Amino acid sequence: MSDERYEIRGKIGQGGVGAVYRAYDTQLRREVAIKRVLAEEGEGYEDPEIATKNLLKEATALSSVQHPHICTVYDAGVDKEGPFVVMELINGKTLDEMVERGTLTFDDFREVAIQSQEAMIAAQDLDLVHRDLKPSNVMVCWLPSGRFQVKLVDFGLAKFSAKPSLQTIDHGDAVFGSIFFMAPEQFERTPLDRRTDMYALGCMYYYSLAGTYPFNGDSAPQVMAGHLQNSVQPLHELRPDLPHWVCDWVMWHIARNMDDRPESARVALEKFLTDETAAAQHGGTLPVRTGPQLVIPTTSPQPNRPAAAPSTTVNTQTAPQTITPPGGQTPVTASQTIRPASVITGGTAIQPARPAVASNPTITPASGPTAVTGVTAPQNTTPDGVTEAAPEGEGPTLAPDLAAAKKGLSSKQKLMISAGLGVAIIVLGGVLIGKSSTGSENKKFNELVEQVADLTARDIPTTEDDMKLLLDALADDTLTNRNAVFQRMVIAKAEGGYSIDKMVLSYATAPDTGEEDRKNLAIVIGKRGDQGAIKGMLKWATKNPNDPAAQIAIDAANKTIEEENFTSFIQILGATRNNGVRSSAEKALANVISKSRRKSSLAEQLVGAFDASVDEKYRLAMIRLLGNTGTDQARKTISESLASSNTNERIAAATAFGAWPTDEPFDDLLNAFENEDTVAAKNAIFKSAINLLSAKRKHDQDELGNRWLTLAGYSTTNSQKSKIITEAVNARADWSPNVLKFFTSQDHDDRIQSLAEKGLDKLNG
Structure with a gap:
């Protein structure tokens, strides 16, 4: 694991075979959780090979399941300290x-x-x-x-x-x-x-x-x-x-x-x-x-x-x-x-x-x-009047056979085991790709998907006819192992001079492609990583901003920071009504801004978009994004929004200052906190002040200690006080004891006093 990329900020917990640490990803500027297998004798696995195998097995399992209710794995590997997995940090x-x-x-x-x-x-x-x-x-x-x-x-x-x-x-x-x-x-x-x-x-x-x-x-x-x-x-x-x-x-x-x-x-x-x-x-x-x-x-x-x-x-x-x-x-x-x-x-x-x-x-x-x-139990039923909406902020995943799930499996289909992504495919019999297909096509199709059984398989030679067979199979709504088809495309290597990625892109953007297949084909494009196909999918997304596949296109393009994508991202953000697409577009824009050397130019575009739009969600996104630029123009616009009569705008402005590259907006946040009457906005402002002080920035340590003490004096709820205590303990800085001692006084309830005293003991230990 690159020490330059991940900064360990403290241990979250420890079990029988592993320990989990809070860390900061300096490249993507986000907090993450890192899990390691314990290497000391008597703790965890004593055989390092078994330890490595089991931890990477967990990473494989989790990375195969992309779902809003399952912890997401970002990265995995082995370094001089042993195997590690980088995961989503869940605050809750x-x-x-x-x-x-x-x-x-x-x-x-x-x-x-x-x-x-x-x-x-x-x-x-x-x-x-x-x-x-x-x-x-x-x-x-x-x-x-x-x-x-x-x-x-x-x-x-x-x-x-x-x-x-x-x-x-x-x-x-x-x-x-x-x-x-x-x-x-x-x-x-x-x-x-x-x-x-x-x-x-x-x-x-x-x-x-x-x-x-x-x-x-x-x-x-x-x-x-x-x-x-x-x-x-x-x-x-x-x-x-x-x-x-x-x-x-x-x-x-x-x-x-x-x-x-x-x-x-x-x-x-x-x-x-x-x-x-x-x-x-x-x-x-x-x-x-x-x-x-x-x-x-x-x-x-x-x-x-x-x-x-x-x-x-x-x-x-x-x-x-x-x-x-x-x-x-x-x-x-x-x-x-x-x-x-x-x-x-x-x-x-x-x-x-x-x-x-x-x-x-x-x-x-x-x-x-x-x-x-x-x-x-129970019998399959067909729902009527279903309200459909993609989960906010979550990306789609390779889906199971939806037609079969709706209609129930036929007697022939029940003879087959539906294969998941990365799972061994065992074809027991039955027609897989339609009655019109020939026996030789069925045989070839089965051979292609069975190759997914080898979890280590990569770059499997695939002819143009093979790819056409896989793509054409998606038109059969009785196909029961669609995930295997998509995974086979991921591990394919072109044989014969054609482009697999162009073929997949052509099918993914075709008007008659079904919504679920389009999403899954977009995932295939993202996993294969061909920049030409990714840009083609992103271009399609600018014309179809409400399609769920647009979110996948954005996420794929966001993996490589290219400033030329900024305009596409902002167009999609302004046009979409899909919450998931909107969330991904905003994250992608923030990512581009953080790496850009032309922050002033990008800030001008954001301010112009903010002034020209009447759509509240779009305007709020522009405010939040301005916080990543750190420019004078951005600070002026955010400060005006922090004094707005619109509560949502004040919350967005507080969030923007929480992402500011320096500590400069701290006093602005405190002034806003004093004048704020709305609980939601007050909490957002306080949270942003904590983010401002705790994020990795170049701080004057003496000034930083004074600001933490000042913020401690403004804290009113036990939740706010607990958060400051936790940050002080994790920082282990010169200012940490003074902040903890502040909470040991009789002005705070017993639980906060006890938490602060335990924090002092931890620092002294």
Whole structure:
């Protein structure tokens, strides 16, 4: 790892086999998390080769899953200190930290359940088994709007497994993973599959709603016995305020036998949404059904009973608490408008009916809900009235076969195993590329996609006819292994003098190419890295700024800082209505500005665009971007916006000064903080002041210490004070003790005093 690029700023945490550090990426100017395997004897893996293999395996697993609810991997490698992985730094709290203050309300649990299931759908589409799902591996972070977002982290125990696999055993035959959330098969050393993760999710959901583990004990053997005997108190007895169908849904996940659990996250989420819709249509209760039902632990199979009306009586030890964002923002769980990717559509957002809705639910099953049991639950339904919107700020990923997901698999298709990106492709039979294709074409097609089975394969010779066969196959809506086709394009090497990248670009920008295929082909172009094709895709994006593929084109172009792209990025930002495209365009513009030697010229363009536009989102983006220029003209415009009557404009201006190249706007921020009456803007200003002082810049250390002390004096909330204490401890500067001592006085509550004293002890130690 280049010491010049990543600056370590402190240790975040340490586990049995690795340590995670907070770091700063000096090239892209962002904070990141870096994970290393412990190399000292007695800690982690003692065999460095095994350590390297396992850590890079985690990087491979994570980099294959690009999803808004899964931690993103940016980089990986090996240096003189050993292997490392550079990951997204997630600022938030773990789910178990959230549960410590109170169990989840139904609204918050609904978001956690949907978002975590969506994350697992993406992983399971790649045959990825996490094997260590638990509350401490689920992060809850907050978006600027106050919505919370769930992210799954630490796939260190995960591995690609199209077939059942055995639990990894190491360190004196100890089983990795948390004993409270491990499935019975993990103790029995029997093969694991995606249903193992579903069990862990169920235990996690139970814990988040009940405040206690479903299988508990005073010792590890007792906990293991609880799992193996499946002795668990029904959730509805601990949370009578919840709809009965929700409790049964959770208990379904923790069935003793694997066949009695949801077959996959896709099946589980469909069941949740179907039951929610049915309950909404019947006044909060589920209709009585006939036929086989879910097998609920500690009970025999029974018909679904009407869901009990929410009770006002709650166990005082499990009283639910709303998940609230830091800094005093108002939580918006009950009205979150951005939904995770749909289980039905694979890459778009859904907004299913809420239980309180008595009529006109957003999702209406095509037919009445069908009773289910085990792996058959539930039956596929086709949603009507689905609201679609791409997740804000998140890029699309290689999607599964959406047509098959909507219509259900035919008997021939069920004979095939759908392959994920980077996963071994095993073709069992059946027609893959249409009835009109010849037998020789099918055979050749199968040969091409089977080559993806070798995860190390690169630069596989590919003729022009081969590429045409792969691209033409996408026109067949019954194709079940589309991800394998896209991955085969990524690792292809032209044989015969033609250009693969031009062919892919031609298909990607063709008017009749489907939206999902266009996005995936854009990803192929980005992964291949041909600058001509990337610029061609970006040129297409300027003419189609609202297409989701435009975001991918921007992200691909942003990997190489070229100032000539500035005009294209700003055109797209001004024309698009897609939040994801807008977010990527703004990031790309900031990246170009940070590396440019013509910041004054770029600032003039931004100010001109700000003055000429009446679109608020565009104007706010221009203000934020001006902060990266550091010019006098930019400072004048930002200062005027900081005094604007528009709250959003003041917040954008504060954000801009937080990104300023020097400390100069510090006094401007303090003056604005004193005069600000709006909580949201006041919090934004304070956060920007912290960013201004903590970012890597050339600081006068004496002046920096004075500014930290001044900011400490302005802090009013425990969240603000805790942040300053953390920054002081991590900085380990000459000014750090004075700032920490400021918070040890009686003017602050006991928690802040204790935190500051611990910080002083850490500095002295």
